[in-house]
Amino acid sequence: MKNLRVIDAHAHVGEFGGWANVRLTAQEMIADMESFNISKTVVCMIPNGIVREAVQRYPDRLVGFVWVNPHEGQKAVDEVKQAVNDWGFRGIKLHPLFHAFIPSDGVVLPIMELAREFKIPVFFHTGHPPFSLPWQIGEVAEIFPDIPIIMGHMGHGHGCYIHGTIMVAKKYPNLYLETSGMPMHTKIKEAVEQLGPGRVMYGSDVPFHHHSVEMQRVKVSGLDENGLRDVFYNSAAKLLGIE
Numbered sequence: 192m193k194n195l196r197v198i199d200a201h202a203h204v205g206e207f208g209g210w211a212n213v214r215l216t217a218q219e220m221i222a223d224m225e226s227f228n229i230s231k232t233v234v235c236m237i238p239n240g241i242v243r244e245a246v247q248r249y250p251d252r253l254v255g256f257v258w259v260n261p262h263e264g265q266k267a268v269d270e271v272k273q274a275v276n277d278w279g280f281r282g283i284k285l286h287p288l289f290h291a292f293i294p295s296d297g298v299v300l301p302i303m304e305l306a307r308e309f310k311i312p313v314f315f316h317t318g319h320p321p322f323s324l325p326w327q328i329g330e331v332a333e334i335f336p337d338i339p340i341i342m343g344h345m346g347h348g349h350g351c352y353i354h355g356t357i358m359v360a361k362k363y364p365n366l367y368l369e370t371s372g373m374p375m376h377t378k379i380k381e382a383v384e385q386l387g388p389g390r391v392m393y394g395s396d397v398p399f400h401h402h403s404v405e406m407q408r409v410k411v412s413g414l415d416e417n418g419l420r421d422v423f424y425n426s427a428a429k430l431l432g433i434e
């Protein structure tokens with residue numbers, strides 16, 4: 192377990208104020224990565240410029256995902272194009288709850304078309320009604336079977352949604368699960384068993400959570416060493432084209 196390599200598939204730099212009241216600098220993120228043997232971290236934030244700066248400063252360690260609000264129409268489209276073409280970002284982050292849209296709504300389609308054009312994955316926050324239930328993400332997966340879609344938090348805090356996430360991912364092979372903030376360690380092993388290798392990936396969602404807690408849940412999930420390597424590294428490495 193000591194030499195277990197890790198990719199963190201979900202993290203943020205910057206500050207979330209209001210009720211969240213959490214923050215993390217790029218420097219602090221890198222220090223945490225050193226402590227927990229994390230080789231790469233997928234980072235997103237609004238505004239995206241914070242991520243661009245962080246990725247420019249640590250290009251070997253950080254992978255940018257561009258986070259847009261589909262309601263902004265052309266502005267969102269332009270932002271995705273700029274982030275991928277000019278800044279080297281490698282995925283799109285969408286948060287249906289935060290920006291109040293139904294995942295398969297018409298406003299989302301131009302963003303999904305861009306993901307197809309650029310051949311990059313789309314990360315959807317998953318696990319809160321009324322906008323980010325697993326079955327709603329399933330609708331997008333059905334419309335865009337050729338686009339890899341990561342279901343962030345794999346259903347989050349609600350047992351029924353966690354179960355639903357695994358069932359929906361079983362139906363659509365382009366769906367991937369990310370583990371952050373999901374309380375049931377047993378469901379991580381169950382998801383790997385149900386979906387096979389390459390479909391479940393570790394994420395921390397720092398600064399909302401801490402690696403020591405998030406990693407422990409994966410470690411005690413009951414997975415064998417191959418399963419742990421799959422969740423902690425191989426799934427995300429394959430999806431993101433990391434060696």
Ligand SMILES: [Zn+2]
Pocket residue numbers: 201202203396
């Ligand atoms: Zn997050």
